[in-house]
Amino acid sequence: MSRLPETGAVQRLIDTLSLSDQVQHYLLDALTSGRLRPGDRINEAELARTLGISRNPVREAVSGLAQRGFLVSAPRRGHFLRRFTRQDVDDVFSFRICVESFAIRQALPRMRRPDHDDLARLVERMIAAARAGRLAELHQADMALHRRICELSGNRQTLRAHEGIDTEVQMLIAYVDLEREPPLHSALAHLPVVEALASGDVERSVTAMQHHLETTWAFVHRMYGRTGRGEPLIDAGDVPPSQVRRIRG
Amino acid sequence: MSRLPETGAVQRLIDTLSLSDQVQHYLLDALTSGRLRPGDRINEAELARTLGISRNPVREAVSGLAQRGFLVSAPRRGHFLRRFTRQDVDDVFSFRICVESFAIRQALPRMRRPDHDDLARLVERMIAAARAGRLAELHQADMALHRRICELSGNRQTLRAHEGIDTEVQMLIAYVDLEREPPLHSALAHLPVVEALASGDVERSVTAMQHHLETTWAFVHRMYGRTGRGEPLIDAGDVPPSQVRRIRG
DNA sequence: AAACTGTCCACTGTCTGCAGTTTTAGTATT
DNA sequence: AATACTAAAACTGCAGACAGTGGACAGTTT
Structure with a gap:
């Protein structure tokens, strides 16, 4: 099976994007199109199943979006679409x-x-x-x-x-x-x-x-509703639903 | 044992960062301290071995740094520390x-x-x-x-x-x-x-x-050497060493 | 009724393994 | 000796699997 010389180049045009990148674009589109709404949770496993791939590429994509600030991550609980104030x-x-x-x-x-x-x-x-x-x-x-x-x-x-x-x-x-x-x-x-x-x-x-x-x-x-220019700078908007955990009084 | 009110805060101090995050800090330190030099390649497997962990967290960390622009990624070839012009x-x-x-x-x-x-x-x-x-x-x-x-x-x-x-x-x-x-x-x-x-x-x-x-x-x-304010905006500085591949013929 | 405790389930974080590609080292050829 | 070719090694990208954690729910206690 002699590999064709051009294989490399052709490949580069075809499979340009890794799965992670494709997932990222998919998610970015969902984010910017409003299909995903603030506070929504990203379920890695489910997303992987939906796309018919393993969780690894999904994780990389999601983690990247979180690092760039488009998602907020709650350790061991998952990633959520930001809320905006x-x-x-x-x-x-x-x-x-x-x-x-x-x-x-x-x-x-x-x-x-x-x-x-x-x-x-x-x-x-x-x-x-x-x-x-x-x-x-x-x-x-x-x-x-x-x-x-x-x-x-x-x-x-x-x-x-x-x-x-x-x-x-x-x-x-x-x-x-x-x-x-x-x-x-x-x-x-x-x-x-x-x-x-x-x-x-x-x-x-x-x-x-x-x-x-x-x-x-x-x-x-x-x-946008009144959410307080004057409010404290607490990263409030970002808390996922049930993270509003009671501080016992 | 009644949990102290500060438990939440304490937890946040205790619960260790994920391995990915730790690797990222490790790499960022290597990058900013000059221990890693421009053009250097990041070997995922080797890094994982060095740190005594699996490749997954390493991949996530590296991929994140690449997305933030601190590393350049060459598909299927790996990640490299940027060169600067x-x-x-x-x-x-x-x-x-x-x-x-x-x-x-x-x-x-x-x-x-x-x-x-x-x-x-x-x-x-x-x-x-x-x-x-x-x-x-x-x-x-x-x-x-x-x-x-x-x-x-x-x-x-x-x-x-x-x-x-x-x-x-x-x-x-x-x-x-x-x-x-x-x-x-x-x-x-x-x-x-x-x-x-x-x-x-x-x-x-x-x-x-x-x-x-x-x-x-x-x-x-x-x-920094003369690299040309006037040069074309080609992402030139970023090509890893051996990407200068021979065009056959 | 409210609060606490224990159990179950879903999900994240991580690990190991495999396939395909790139790189390199080695061999043959001119 | 230098170049072209070939085979082996190394590495990336991805898949599948497991363990531990957090959340929800039901049962029990105050």
Whole structure:
């Protein structure tokens, strides 16, 4: 059985992802799509059975998501989807403004004509999608736009940070299936940003982006009950159901 | 035997971390202390034997570190400690400035007298350590100071991002065992930051911090060979040794 | 009725074993 | 001697299994 020379290369294209990675994507999709809801428990064995694989890849995937902060782990009890408080919303969005502003500052001086065209196309796609009522595509192009700006910054740390934020934002808006901004409004909101970028004016671009993000922030913020900006910083939101264990009095 | 009210807290001290977590700490220490050098391969089986445990916990730990970006994984070939380029240094430090400036902006309005005292004590400890030549303690207090500011910001995203940056910085400076800044100079450099914070002036504080970080940046930057800010963004530094595989023919 | 105790079940954390791939060492060939 | 080829060794990725822990429930006691 002479192994073909290309086998290696072909393989690399086919089986690119390990089972663990596939499980992670599966879970991330479940998380960001709202199929899994905050507080939900991840049952490793059951998930393994469902996917028809052993528990090892599942464990690696789940443990990775926990380390990245998307799940909370309770030793010997399992992993749970995070709960979110109003403070989490504020933390994520304020930090997001910080990161994306920084991305613009680094990206703009490096951007060339085709890059600007890229962004413009994305906005056009958003508008078209919004008009046609294709919300999924609108949402996807939205993320792509923000991500692209971070890519253009050329700063890997920025891009990495943005990935985390992005996932978190999706989780935030997934489980309050919100009447969000009117789609078209949401699409048009990106226009000033791209135009400012095209003008080459850094400060104007940053301001435009900040304004856009603050608007989104406000929409999401409104969905979350009063959970206390002023509350103690106890990691409260994260306790799984029955961990509310009585402190005997 | 009536359980004492503190039982919960005590438990948390007693019940040992999972093996995976212990392995991760072990590896993180190896990474940041420079005991493992860039390009080094992690041999799961060997590590498991060394620690006297099975490969599963090791795999989970390694996989987690890879997902957090501290190791690079080559499918079916193993995990390797990242290599760093000059661009990595620039990315990390410019982003660090972004994050810590943001941390100051959020932290300062929330800081009270005891918080300022905390920071002041840390600087004193640094100076004392520097004078006494206790470099490890100096280094530790240094990290604690920066971390404390992020904690005081009350923003979990900021704190999380800082943890990643912090680890990366330690890896950066661990493997070029550099003749760094003179210890005392390094300690004293934090004084303006803490003083500015105490004055309550946000902009002055941010400026002081930026200046401090830029100085450190310059020191580290100097250690790294010319690898090209202008080079393509190919993830080049990360290819493990023998991946330079011959293209037959 | 409330609280405590003991038992049972489900699940996590960990271990051992196997298959397929990559790497390496050794051998043959030019 | 250097290169191409081959066979063995090593390692990763995954599967299956076991032991110990935590949670739920029922029975008992105050």
